[in-house]
Amino acid sequence: xxxxxxxxxxxxxxxxxxxxxxxxxxxxxxINIALYLTAKLRNTEKCGILLNNEEVLKDHSRAICGxxxxxxxxxxxxxxxxxxxxxxxxxCLLGLSLSSLLVKNITIEKATWPAHVAEVIYNTGYGDVIxxxxxxLEIRVKPGPPGIGxxxxxxxxxxxxxxxxxxxxxxxxxxxxxxxxxxxYDLARKLIDELLEKPSxxxxxxxxxxxxSKIFSYDNIDKLLxxxxxxxxxxxxxxxxxxxxxxxxxxxxxxSYLNKYFLSxxxxxxxxxxxxxxxx
Amino acid sequence: xxxxxxxxxxxxxxxxxxxxxxxxxxxxxxINIALYLTAKLRNTEKCGILLNNEEVLKDHSRAICGxxxxxxxxxxxxxxxxxxxxxxxxxCLLGLSLSSLLVKNITIEKATWPAHVAEVIYNTGYGDVIxxxxxxLEIRVKPGPPGIGxxxxxxxxxxxxxxxxxxxxxxxxxxxxxxxxxxxYDLARKLIDELLEKPSxxxxxxxxxxxxSKIFSYDNIDKLLxxxxxxxxxxxxxxxxxxxxxxxxxxxxxxSYLNKYFLSxxxxxxxxxxxxxxxx
Numbered sequence: 001x002x003x004x005x006x007x008x009x010x011x012x013x014x015x016x017x018x019x020x021x022x023x024x025x026x027x028x029x030x031i032n033i034a035l036y037l038t039a040k041l042r043n044t045e046k047c048g049i050l051l052n053n054e055e056v057l058k059d060h061s062r063a064i065c066g067x068x069x070x071x072x073x074x075x076x077x078x079x080x081x082x083x084x085x086x087x088x089x090x091x092c093l094l095g096l097s098l099s100s101l102l103v104k105n106i107t108i109e110k111a112t113w114p115a116h117v118a119e120v121i122y123n124t125g126y127g128d129v130i131x132x133x134x135x136x137l138e139i140r141v142k143p144g145p146p147g148i149g150x151x152x153x154x155x156x157x158x159x160x161x162x163x164x165x166x167x168x169x170x171x172x173x174x175x176x177x178x179x180x181x182x183x184x185y186d187l188a189r190k191l192i193d194e195l196l197e198k199p200s201x202x203x204x205x206x207x208x209x210x211x212x213s214k215i216f217s218y219d220n221i222d223k224l225l226x227x228x229x230x231x232x233x234x235x236x237x238x239x240x241x242x243x244x245x246x247x248x249x250x251x252x253x254x255x256s257y258l259n260k261y262f263l264s265x266x267x268x269x270x271x272x273x274x275x276x277x278x279x280x
Numbered sequence: 281x282x283x284x285x286x287x288x289x290x291x292x293x294x295x296x297x298x299x300x301x302x303x304x305x306x307x308x309x310x311i312n313i314a315l316y317l318t319a320k321l322r323n324t325e326k327c328g329i330l331l332n333n334e335e336v337l338k339d340h341s342r343a344i345c346g347x348x349x350x351x352x353x354x355x356x357x358x359x360x361x362x363x364x365x366x367x368x369x370x371x372c373l374l375g376l377s378l379s380s381l382l383v384k385n386i387t388i389e390k391a392t393w394p395a396h397v398a399e400v401i402y403n404t405g406y407g408d409v410i411x412x413x414x415x416x417l418e419i420r421v422k423p424g425p426p427g428i429g430x431x432x433x434x435x436x437x438x439x440x441x442x443x444x445x446x447x448x449x450x451x452x453x454x455x456x457x458x459x460x461x462x463x464x465y466d467l468a469r470k471l472i473d474e475l476l477e478k479p480s481x482x483x484x485x486x487x488x489x490x491x492x493s494k495i496f497s498y499d500n501i502d503k504l505l506x507x508x509x510x511x512x513x514x515x516x517x518x519x520x521x522x523x524x525x526x527x528x529x530x531x532x533x534x535x536s537y538l539n540k541y542f543l544s545x546x547x548x549x550x551x552x553x554x555x556x557x558x559x560x
Binding site for chain 1: 381382385386387388389390391416419421427430432433434435437476478479480551552555556
């Protein structure tokens with residue numbers, strides 16, 4: 001049995017901080033893509049996460065094992081590494097946290113709580129756990145993990161052809177969050193309210209671009225995309241994650257072009273979130 | 281494009297009635313099975329539901345079309361008919377209500393609200409809409425439709441081989457609900473709390489049997505099942521819906537036996553709830 005968790009790129013967000021990590025989180029919107037982290041239980045005697053054969057998120061893992069009262073170590077694989085804006089830390093932690101279902105009787109939702117709490121405590125993410133759990137193109141309307149927070153979903157209506165690229169450079173989440181001021185979050189709040197009023201893929205891409213352009217530079221990206229600008233329906237970046245929604249006929253060509261510069265993937269919207277799959 | 285909605289059999293429930301149908305609903309637990317109602321948009325000029333070529337739930341439909349401010353008629357197919365305890369009315373109404381996504385910009389969750397409201401107003405179901413939307417073996421911890429109510433899920437851990445049968449006889453939901461007294465609902469409340477403490481498939485079947493035996497007779501069923509009793513891990517009925525969890529090696533034999541008496545199906549737990557599928 002392995003657990004499959006979609007990667008998530010947030011396009012709009014503002015944090016809600018309370019004195020309880022379970023009611024702390026983010027309001028926002030983002031897209032789950034059909035690129036997955038997979039997690040497999042390795043060992044029930046030590047605690048840890050091996051991501052692509054490297055031990056990661058040690059403090060987070062210890063916090064999760066402590067909360068669950070079990071020692072679990074998981075073997076995880078992901079096509080994209082930690083720290084680029086694809087919600088990898090949440091996916092890694094969900095892989096560990098949900099593996100507890102193999103040894104403990106709790107609901108699937110409650111098994112995600114330690115992952116959310118660890119993300120909040122270590123400041124690595126506020127909405128990725130609930131977003132990835134439910135999948136889809138989601139609007140987070142109430143902060144917290146599954147069972148406490150609330151997400152609604154945008155119905156895509158048609159096939160949404162995506163290309164995601166990993167841009168060069170790196171910035172960790174705590175320092176990125178520090179750069180965002182009150183004004184920018186006020187803008188996010190307004191855009192999220194508008195998106196809830198008129199939820200569509202088009203509106204999501206427009207608003208995610210408007211918001212993220214206050215935080216990240218688009219100069220080089222705009223230059224690079226200019227030959228294909230009219231074939232790209234929408235695009236935005238979060239940290240090093242670039243998401244493009246392109247015309248189907250141009251998917252292969254734009255993908256080849258981008259893949260010359262950056263690690264890139266052709267993908268689409270994951271509609272189902274976390275699932276448990278049998279290896280047999 | 282068509283919409284696929286799992287059928288749902290509630291095993292534990294008690295109603296929460298408020299002065300708002302959106303916060304009215306049931307606390308409880310039930311199982312979504314891999315038998316589906318499918319819905320396809322037929323017409324955007326008249327309002328109605330054609331279930332297996334017969335017009336059904338006319339008042340409900342008018343209420344939903346009114347709430348949505350659109351006229352929609354849908355063509356629906358289901359292997360089981362209305363009124364037997366498989367949450368068919370909710371599935372029918374979800375099919376109509378979710379079809380509005382083809383013509384309206386609202387979130388997927390909000391598109392389910394008119395279906396839940398119609399169920400509550402006409403007293404045909406209190407928890408089936410949210411249960412079917414999220415799928416799985418669910419515990420409803422807060423009443424209401426998706427986005428308002430809250431469900432948690434039991435992790436099955438292994439393949440759960442089910443046989444469902446449609447028992448003879450018929451009782452509509454409003455008159456069934458009338459037969460349930462305060463004592464029985466107090467029992468439900470206790471059993472649901474215990475299930476949340478120790479959520480497992482085994483516990484769900486035991487508790488669903490205990491609760492439903494206060495409402496429905498098991499005499500004939502027990503007699504009929506006696507030759508296979510040791511091969512049946514758990515079973516319960518809701519109205520005319522009988523659900524059996526059986527040992528895998530005995531699945532075919534017990535199915536053949538039951539199918540001689542009642543319309544029966546071999547099935548399993550649906551883990552994904554409502555989905556939108558392309559016909560192409």
